[in-house]
Amino acid sequence: MRSLFSSALLFAAVVRASLPKIIYQFPNPTWIENIRSMSNGSLLVTILGQAEVHIIDPFDTPVTSSLIHNFSCANSVLGITEIVPNTFAVAVGNYTNENGAQIGSFSIWKINLANGNSTHVSKIASIPRSGLINGITTVNSNTLLLADSTLGQLLKLDIRSGKSKVVLEDKTIKPVEGAAIKIGINGVRVKNGYLYYTNIFLNSVFRVKIDAWTGVPTSRPETVSSEIPTPDDLDVADDGTVFVPGSLSNTVFRLQGDGEVTPLAGNLNSSLVASATGAVLGRTWRDRNVLYVTTTGAINSPVNGTFTEGGKVVALDASEGWTW
Ligand SMILES: *[C@@H]1O[C@H](CO)[C@@H](O)[C@H](O)[C@H]1NC(C)=O
Numbered sequence: 262m263r264s265l266f267s268s269a270l271l272f273a274a275v276v277r278a279s280l281p282k283i284i285y286q287f288p289n290p291t292w293i294e295n296i297r298s299m300s301n302g303s304l305l306v307t308i309l310g311q312a313e314v315h316i317i318d319p320f321d322t323p324v325t326s327s328l329i330h331n332f333s334c335a336n337s338v339l340g341i342t343e344i345v346p347n348t349f350a351v352a353v354g355n356y357t358n359e360n361g362a363q364i365g366s367f368s369i370w371k372i373n374l375a376n377g378n379s380t381h382v383s384k385i386a387s388i389p390r391s392g393l394i395n396g397i398t399t400v401n402s403n404t405l406l407l408a409d410s411t412l413g414q415l416l417k418l419d420i421r422s423g424k425s426k427v428v429l430e431d432k433t434i435k436p437v438e439g440a441a442i443k444i445g446i447n448g449v450r451v452k453n454g455y456l457y458y459t460n461i462f463l464n465s466v467f468r469v470k471i472d473a474w475t476g477v478p479t480s481r482p483e484t485v486s487s488e489i490p491t492p493d494d495l496d497v498a499d500d501g502t503v504f505v506p507g508s509l510s511n512t513v514f515r516l517q518g519d520g521e522v523t524p525l526a527g528n529l530n531s532s533l534v535a536s537a538t539g540a541v542l543g544r545t546w547r548d549r550n551v552l553y554v555t556t557t558g559a560i561n562s563p564v565n566g567t568f569t570e571g572g573k574v575v576a577l578d579a580s581e582g583w584t585w
């Protein structure tokens with residue numbers, strides 16, 4: 262046991278020494294919107310502009326990627342969350358940069374990867390009168406929370422009945438008046454009895470206590486930080502540390518429980534994480550300190566006004582510069 266443990270530590274140290282590292286890059290243009298890790302180490306990414314979900318194995322040499330599903334009902338896949346082991350839910354709908362979200366076009370689908378190579382995809386529910394369903398997160402095996410970015414609403418979805426309803430609608434969730442794009446609440450993640458969420462043009466991460474059974478908020482929202490420029494889809498570690506891409510600042514931030522904000526990677530003029538959209542921590546012993554970040558390749562807001570590339574998955578050292 263001891264030698265297995267120390268070789269795992271050694272392996273983890275070797276992996277971390279090679280970071281940051283580009284794991285996989287799609288052709289230009291490809292807007293990767295979000296990412297979740299599987300318990301076996303594979304990564305699932307969603308694409309905006311083509312309604313695709315891809316699986317990437319970061320430990321393959323060379324790293325391989327393959328299409329899991331191409332939805333024919335719409336043009337984009339946004340939020341993704343694991344409902345029960347190896348079964349994920351995704352938000353699918355029509356969105357273009359020119360026209361925004363097509364009202365009422367969003368639905369939530371289930372992707373079952375539990376049976377090896379035979380992927381099973383089925384619809385959970387349409388979301389009536391939806392704006393832009395962006396981040397989604399799991400409360401329990403029957404309950405999801407959905408962020409509607411344009412209507413500025415948090416919805417709960419009952420998986421069995423397919424019924425959804427608004428459970429929170431306030432200024433922490435609404436789009437900011439006069440913002441460049443009418444988008445408010447963006448990333449959502451349930452952890453330790455709280456829903457953590459971002460509001461992109463409030464430059465803020467908030468959290469609110471939620472009922473573990475119903476998903477309904479049971480406290481007033483509190484500000485975790487208001488110093489993260491344009492936060493997008495976040496992840497939260499077991500100890501409450503938040504990892505969040507600042508999409509338009511081309512930077513990824515770590516936000517510790519005591520409020521300390523550390524830029525982990527990138528800067529305004531860097532292409533390392535050019536328009537970062539999502540972040541997720543690795544889940545295996547091989548990558549437990551690795552943060553995987555997705556990008557759009559800056560196709561909407563070129564770095565230095567000129568640079569764009571295909572969206573990519575970048576591995577970062579999540580504990581970089583940590584002050585213990
Ligand atoms: C998915 O479907 C869209 C629309 O038909 C198509 O343009 C795209 O090439 C397909 N993606 C893949 C990877 O086959």
Ligand SMILES: *[C@@H]1O[C@H](CO)[C@@H](O)[C@H](O)[C@H]1NC(C)=O
Binds near residue numbers: 334365
């Ligand atoms: C998405 O847009 C396409 C093209 O306009 C349309 O055919 C399709 O019905 C739309 N999907 C939904 C779910 O409204």
Ligand SMILES: *[C@@H]1O[C@H](CO)[C@@H](O)[C@H](O)[C@H]1NC(C)=O
Binds near residue numbers: 377378
């Ligand atoms: C899954 O597909 C791969 C590649 O086609 C194959 O090598 C593997 O044996 C398959 N696994 C199962 C469980 O069918």
Ligand SMILES: *[C@@H]1O[C@H](CO)[C@@H](O)[C@H](O)[C@H]1NC(C)=O
Binds near residue numbers: 316318377378
């Ligand atoms: C993880 O599971 C998925 C679904 O069964 C499979 O396609 C993928 O190859 C697995 N990844 C690894 C690293 O074993």
Ligand SMILES: *[C@@H]1O[C@H](CO)[C@@H](O)[C@H](O)[C@H]1NC(C)=O
Binds near residue numbers: 530568
């Ligand atoms: C952007 O400009 C800065 C300063 O001139 C330069 O250091 C950087 O490499 C440029 N970034 C890209 C992605 O071209």
Ligand SMILES: *[C@@H]1O[C@H](CO)[C@@H](O)[C@H](O)[C@H]1NC(C)=O
Binds near residue numbers: 528529530
């Ligand atoms: C980015 O580049 C601009 C213009 O070249 C420069 O004014 C600014 O200081 C640079 N910022 C960083 C963080 O490097």
